[in-house]
Amino acid sequence: MSELLIELFSEEIPARMQVRAGEDLKRLVCESLTAAGLTFDAARAFSTPRRLALVVDDLPAMSPAVSEERKGPRVGAPEQALAGFLKAAGLASIAEAEIVKDDKKGDYYLARIDKPGRSAAEIVAEALPAILAKFPWPKSMRWGSGTFQWVRPLHSIVCLLDGKVVPFEVAGIASGNTTRGHRFHGPAAFKIKSFADYEAQLLKHKVMLDPAARMAAISDAAHAAAKAAKLQLVEDDALVAENAGLTEWPVVLMGTFDKEFLEVPGEVLTTSMKQHQKCFSLRDPKTNGLANKFILVSNLTATDGGAQIIAGNEKVIRARLSDAKFFWDQDLKKPLDEMASELAGITFHEKLGSQKDRVERIAELAAQIAGAVDAVPEDARRAAQLAKADLVSGMVGEFPELQGLMGRYYAEKAGTKADIARAIELHYKPKGPGDIVPKEENGDSVAIAVALADKLDTLVGFWAIGEKPTGSGDPYQLRRAALGVIRIVLENDLRLPLEETIPKAEQQYFAQGRVVEISQDAGESEDHHLKRIYSARRGLYDFFMERLKVHLKDKGSQHDLIDAVIALQRQGTPIAGEDDLALIVKRVDALGEFLGTDDGANLLAGVKRASNILSIEEKKDKTNFSGEPAGELLAEPAERALAAAIAKAKFDTNAAIAVENFTGAMNALAELRPAVDAFFEKVTVNVPDPALRANRLKLLSEIRAATLNVADFSRISG
Numbered sequence: 001m002s003e004l005l006i007e008l009f010s011e012e013i014p015a016r017m018q019v020r021a022g023e024d025l026k027r028l029v030c031e032s033l034t035a036a037g038l039t040f041d042a043a044r045a046f047s048t049p050r051r052l053a054l055v056v057d058d059l060p061a062m063s064p065a066v067s068e069e070r071k072g073p074r075v076g077a078p079e080q081a082l083a084g085f086l087k088a089a090g091l092a093s094i095a096e097a098e099i100v101k102d103d104k105k106g107d108y109y110l111a112r113i114d115k116p117g118r119s120a121a122e123i124v125a126e127a128l129p130a131i132l133a134k135f136p137w138p139k140s141m142r143w144g145s146g147t148f149q150w151v152r153p154l155h156s157i158v159c160l161l162d163g164k165v166v167p168f169e170v171a172g173i174a175s176g177n178t179t180r181g182h183r184f185h186g187p188a189a190f191k192i193k194s195f196a197d198y199e200a201q202l203l204k205h206k207v208m209l210d211p212a213a214r215m216a217a218i219s220d221a222a223h224a225a226a227k228a229a230k231l232q233l234v235e236d237d238a239l240v241a242e243n244a245g246l247t248e249w250p251v252v253l254m255g256t257f258d259k260e261f262l263e264v265p266g267e268v269l270t271t272s273m274k275q276h277q278k279c280f281s282l283r284d285p286k287t288n289g290l291a292n293k294f295i296l297v298s299n300l301t302a303t304d305g306g307a308q309i310i311a312g313n314e315k316v317i318r319a320r321l322s323d324a325k326f327f328w329d330q331d332l333k334k335p336l337d338e339m340a341s342e343l344a345g346i347t348f349h350e351k352l353g354s355q356k357d358r359v360e361r362i363a364e365l366a367a368q369i370a371g372a373v374d375a376v377p378e379d380a381r382r383a384a385q386l387a388k389a390d391l392v393s394g395m396v397g398e399f400p401e402l403q404g405l406m407g408r409y410y411a412e413k414a415g416t417k418a419d420i421a422r423a424i425e426l427h428y429k430p431k432g433p434g435d436i437v438p439k440e441e442n443g444d445s446v447a448i449a450v451a452l453a454d455k456l457d458t459l460v461g462f463w464a465i466g467e468k469p470t471g472s473g474d475p476y477q478l479r480r481a482a483l484g485v486i487r488i489v490l491e492n493d494l495r496l497p498l499e500e501t502i503p504k505a506e507q508q509y510f511a512q513g514r515v516v517e518i519s520q521d522a523g524e525s526e527d528h529h530l531k532r533i534y535s536a537r538r539g540l541y542d543f544f545m546e547r548l549k550v551h552l553k554d555k556g557s558q559h560d561l562i563d564a565v566i567a568l569q570r571q572g573t574p575i576a577g578e579d580d581l582a583l584i585v586k587r588v589d590a591l592g593e594f595l596g597t598d599d600g601a602n603l604l605a606g607v608k609r610a611s612n613i614l615s616i617e618e619k620k621d622k623t624n625f626s627g628e629p630a631g632e633l634l635a636e637p638a639e640r641a642l643a644a645a646i647a648k649a650k651f652d653t654n655a656a657i658a659v660e661n662f663t664g665a666m667n668a669l670a671e672l673r674p675a676v677d678a679f680f681e682k683v684t685v686n687v688p689d690p691a692l693r694a695n696r697l698k699l700l701s702e703i704r705a706a707t708l709n710v711a712d713f714s715r716i717s718g
Contacts, residue, residue, distance in 0.1 A: 002162035011152035015245025037063035072109035181205020221252035361508035366453035383423035423447035590662035645675035
């Protein structure tokens with residue numbers, strides 16, 4: 001068994017592309033080896049700024065011989081069919097094929113193809129040029145007069161199988177066993193003979209091959225430097241990974257900037273140093289504010305201890321932070337209301353108006369839903385009016401990721417109420433699955449109102465103009481907006497019925513004369529117009545339900561339980577809280593707990609049995625057996641007991657659900673179990689008497705109806 005080692009040495013590969021490129025190289029090579037019949041133990045990919053490397057362990061020397069049969073056309077088939085068969089089978093003439101006798105369909109030709117095994121070196125030499133020619137770089141380039149493309153100019157290729165060079169050529173570069181180390185500390189070429197030798201010699205030539213090792217080295221050294229300075233590192237795993245992609249021999253150094261820059265918000269300084277110089281910020285544990293120090297990562301060990309490198313970075317950092325301070329000072333001269341007025345010149349969407357139009361809609365909607373989140377309506381309206389103002393600020397123009405946060409700082413500087421200023425920052429939350437949501441318990445009621453209004457305005461507007469998510473894309477991030485609404489509602493346990501709230505958002509568009517797609521057309525009847533509005537609204541409502549299902553599945557809920565509860569709305573079953581996200585989740589949770597008990601599992605079996613009998617008999621009779629059974633026809637004690645139990649269960653479940661006591665509703669259903677069990681044990685449904693049979697089928701229908709107060713049990717597996 002042999003070891004395959006590949007290295008592709010080039011000019012600097014962008015940090016963001018390295019890890020993905022290493023995985024692509026591993027995937028493509030492994031797929032090619034497997035397709036050729038070569039099995040192997042494991043494959044590991046590595047990347048540095050100047051190289052991609054792959055090692056495949058325990059590769060056999062030869063692929064196995066293969067024998068296969070290919071069925072051909074019938075004897076006497078046209079020449080064209082025979083020629084195609086010969087070409088596909090690799091035969092020189094039809095005489096090389098066998099004739100197989102078949103009395104039913106007629107004799108036909110059969111080719112027996114024996115493919116001898118091939119050497120692993122031959123397979124690799126054939127596969128690598130094809131892989132490199134079509135390598136899936138996000139961006140690539142050509143150089144010189146050739147047509148070959150790579151992310152940056154390719155300099156050398158190492159390809160060793162069991163220590164021997166696998167010969168091939170790509171773009172005029174012949175494969176070999178020679179590579180180079182660090183650009184400055186180990187530029188001389190050296191030969192390698194195995195992966196262990198390769199990794200050891202790279203380390204000797206100041207190259208850490210494994211990106212995980214470089215990340216660990218950067219993190220450990222940065223924390224150590226911060227500790228030595230009695231400071232704390234501002235953690236940033238993404239920045240650690242980026243610096244690992246920029247260095248082959250990372251060396252951590254510490255620099256200083258002028259204290260006057262600490263007047264600027266810390267997030268601005270951190271963002272500026274990270275974006276422009278890939279530097280880490282440091283925090284003073286005594287004040288919990290930023291210190292006027294930073295950590296940089298160099299790609300070499302300087303003879304002067306890094307003094308010149310530090311000085312150069314300090315000079316650039318000073319210029320960058322001066323720009324940030326300029327933006328901060330200039331923005332503070334302009335009130336947020338003045339910034340907000342400039343939003344009229346920024347288009348939100350051609351059909352949905354300007355950002356100012358949007359702010360007006362959000363402000364009114366936030367005020368309307370403020371009561372549901374215990375926020376002061378006028379505070380919610382004011383926060384919404386200022387929420388997007390910082391979009392025209394110089395700082396957000398330079399660092400778009402600081403939108404909202406800068407608005408909060410500008411509002412605080414102007415003396416705005418604390419909860420309004422905080423709402424300006426938090427109304428964008430959550431920005432993703434792992435992001436926080438504003439919480440009532442943290443005093444974020446105003447932020448919740450504005451955040452919900454912002455997301456609902458986006459959803460209603462784009463849904464109305466037909467810009468809905470597709471399987472291939474969601475350019476307006478409507479899925480994220482819907483998930484944001486869901487998380488805010490659930491994590492704050494809000495009562496926010498969608499069928500009340502969505503029309504309120506629609507009304508803001510109508511008031512502005514927007515959304516002509518669902519505005520009333522000239523000559524259109526009011527009835528038809530309302531139907532179109534309801535159709536668009538229902539589509540958005542269903543979208544929310546689908547996103548809720550995704551969210552609950554991610555949290556571990558069974559998909560069939562979610563379907564069982566949500567299905568009630570789609571069937572038009574009148575249930576309490578049918579459009580209330582928080583109540584739906586409580587219902588799903590209670591249902592899951594109930595079905596985990598013996599009573600729940602057995603009742604589910606009884607309901608399914610009743611439904612199956614009903615389905616068969618209704619299909620046979622071509623009729624529906626819904627409706628209350630006639631009391632005088634309840635002949636058996638077991639069916640009278642069941643009728644009484646159903647009536648009690650209906651009453652008790654409705655009463656429990658009315659006060660959102662879903663556990664109580666499940667307990668009420670549990671009381672049905674003994675009566676259902678006794679009925680199926682002692683009563684025959686399909687009796688000769690048609691009236692008695694129909695009455696008992698109605699009783700089965702009532703079992704199903706009683707459970708529909710809680711969920712559609714037919715959608716639950718088990």
